[in-house]
Amino acid sequence: MEVLNSIEKVRYMVNMWKKEGLTVGFVPTMGYLHEGHKSLIEKAINENDKVVVSIFVNPIQFGPKEDLSNYPKDLKSDMKLCEAEGVDIIFNPENKAMYFDDFSTYIDINELGEELCGKSRPIHFRGVCTVVAKLFNIIPANKAYFGEKDAQQLAIIKRIVRDLNFDIEIIGCSIIRETDGLAKSSRNSYLSKEERKAAVILFKSLEKAKDILNNGEKNSEVIRKVIIDNIEKEILAKIDYVQVVDSLSMRVVDKIEKSILVAIAVKIGKTRLIDNFTFEV
Ligand code: PAF
Numbered sequence: 001m002e003v004l005n006s007i008e009k010v011r012y013m014v015n016m017w018k019k020e021g022l023t024v025g026f027v028p029t030m031g032y033l034h035e036g037h038k039s040l041i042e043k044a045i046n047e048n049d050k051v052v053v054s055i056f057v058n059p060i061q062f063g064p065k066e067d068l069s070n071y072p073k074d075l076k077s078d079m080k081l082c083e084a085e086g087v088d089i090i091f092n093p094e095n096k097a098m099y100f101d102d103f104s105t106y107i108d109i110n111e112l113g114e115e116l117c118g119k120s121r122p123i124h125f126r127g128v129c130t131v132v133a134k135l136f137n138i139i140p141a142n143k144a145y146f147g148e149k150d151a152q153q154l155a156i157i158k159r160i161v162r163d164l165n166f167d168i169e170i171i172g173c174s175i176i177r178e179t180d181g182l183a184k185s186s187r188n189s190y191l192s193k194e195e196r197k198a199a200v201i202l203f204k205s206l207e208k209a210k211d212i213l214n215n216g217e218k219n220s221e222v223i224r225k226v227i228i229d230n231i232e233k234e235i236l237a238k239i240d241y242v243q244v245v246d247s248l249s250m251r252v253v254d255k256i257e258k259s260i261l262v263a264i265a266v267k268i269g270k271t272r273l274i275d276n277f278t279f280e281v
Helices: 007-019 035-047 075-085 124-138 148-163 186-190 193-198 201-214 220-232
Strands: 002-004 024-029 050-055 089-091 143-147 169-173 237-246 260-268 271-279
Touching (some): 002 007, 007 089, 007 124, 024 124, 035 050, 035 075, 035 143, 035 169, 075 089, 124 148, 143 148, 148 169, 148 260, 148 271, 186 271, 201 220, 201 260, 220 237, 220 260
Parallel strands (some): 002 089, 024 050, 024 143, 050 089, 143 169
Antiparallel strands (some): 237 260, 260 271
């Protein structure tokens, strides 16, 4: 496995593999890899001849009051995980290689980025879309792998690939959970022991909502209320949003008639966690 920070070098390697007729899978990450990332990497390894993992904490997707400066990092352990999985290249560029001082081109997404995380993190998806487009240009892979935990991000990336004609297939991968149901996330490492216990409320309240949907509930307000009431029982939890949206447009729905995404963001102490599930009618 090679760890490259040069844009030219990684692009050269990927183009060379493709000329040889090999398929290339790409897993974009911000590092501090966990079981969730591991499952994306495993899928990429199974479906491709070569796999590139990028590790880059993208500054332009963090708002001024967010956790950019203390975002967790552990390149050594990331390298160990990637090596063990059989990754061919880790692309770990420096900030200055990705963003010139006078960097001025951004990709904006309208409708899909307005609800859910877009409301409380107004510049987030512009930053994600821009870096993902850059990474797709640097690493011209056949397939790229993203987790369904970031369901809105996944929907947005599928849309920019379609709208801007990127020649890459986007593969969504299921949420990986701890044994008590908490969705795996690099941000779980911020939680104190007490907060970690409290964090399971996200999963538990979504499970309650799922039961009600399975019993035929069609009113999204009823679903929201069940989740909100449950989360509010947890003293350490503070709701950012609880929303029921159309799973393609990410628009809020009142009546549950098509495929929906039930998505939540909750602060446990200072740590903002997200979780979701999709429900097919
Ligand atoms: O999901 C993430 O880790 C990031 O948003 C991504 C897609 C790597 C872009 O920085």
